[in-house]
Amino acid sequence: MLDPEKILSQFNPATGEIVGAAVVQRHLHDLRGCFGDAGAFEAAAAAGNPLLYSVGAFEPAKGDGDLHYGAGRLMPGKIGDEYFMTKGHLHSWRAAAEIYIGLAGEGVMLLEDLLTGESRMVPLRPQGVVYVPGHTAHRTVNVGKAPLTYLGVYPAKAGHDYDAIAKRNFRCLILERNGRPTMIERS
Ligand code: F6R
Ligand code: ZN
DSSP: OOHHHHHOEEEETTHHHHHHHHHHEGGGGTTTSSSSSSHHHHHHHOOOOOEEEEEEEEOOSTTTTOEEEEEEEEOOOOOOEEOOOOOOBSSSSSOOOOOEEESSSSSEEEEEEETOEEEEEEEETTEEEEEESSSSEEEEEEESSSSSEEEEETTTOOOEEEEEHHOOOEEEEEETTTEEEEEOOOO
């Protein structure tokens, strides 16, 4: 039997913190090359390097059938017309799916099917659960005015592959158009 502190964890839906989780913080400079408007990015990066998001990963066990989970907190803001977002990734084990549960704030997920190239924008909000199928690059975007917090649950074997998606980038951007988040093909 696992240790009790691995069986039960406590999280704070407002801050996205899980007690005992290994926290990774990503700042603006860590997302160089992700945003569509390179000029707007360089101007913002020259002015500072704010925290964009933090993710705490909780890894109770690493066996074949085990699960890991993480809580994310993504700040509101924009680079040009493009909302603050996560780097995004594919799972190293491409078949691994993931479930995202919205806790607070207003977000969307950008999903890109690796097999068909199809992109989709899906709301990520409190009381909503987003199922990210396997073979799907995924990125979280804060389209609101407050921090966006969420939980992600994924197979322990999933692994995170950032390079594959960074090399070719997501095909679509989530931009503000007429005050609304809109998915637009990268030019
Ligand atoms: C785990 C997962 C999330 C992300 C988090 C940060 O598989 O999808 O917990 O890790 O949203 O995004 P990335 O990892 O793309 O920086
Ligand atoms: Zn993932």
